[in-house]
Amino acid sequence: MPEPRWTTPSPDADAIADAYEQLTAAARAGERRFERSFQTHLHAVEDGWISVTELDDDFHSMRIALRVDTEGTVTEAAGRMLKHPFDTCPRAMSALAGLIGASVWRRNQEQLKQRIPRDEGCLHVADMLAIAFRSFRISLGHEMPDWEGQDGRRAIIELLPNVRDTCVSFAVRSD
Secondary structure, eight states: OOOBSOOSOOTTHHHHHHHHHHHHHHHHHSOOOOOEEEEEEEEEETTEEEEEEEEEESSOEEEEEEEEETTSBEEEEEEEEEEOSSTTGGGGGGGGGGGTTOBTTOOOHHHHHHHSOTTTSOHHHHHHHHHHHHHHHHHGGGGSOOOOHHHHHHHHHHHOGGGTTSSGGGOBOOO
């Protein structure tokens, strides 16, 4: 059974949180120059899932939707650009057709680059897709029993090998 690498809370967490508060207070005193936000919503539907991911910033307002079957395969993909800097930008949404057959369970950025090359899509669509695919894997946590502590993390790492080494809480000892 895989053993979690970290078994205690961080002794530095409070000091780092205090530094964060100081930095954000200094930021609020300055002039905001750019803002970007991403949001993803996953909806369970009769034949699987539909994911809606949104990107909004000073120059863009974009949406993508993915229909995914119960096996985690993309069966339909569509998108819309509501705000964009160039008249050619909406063309990137045509590349979403390349996602049909992709697996949202695979943790592999190369899969997305092969299916939607940057010169057919765009960086923003790629960012949105990475977030959408990751959200599917994260949502598996809702299907997990309510485990806590070391035993819970061990069980999750064993049941969901894709989470192994994705973050400090699921880091595995290499000894």
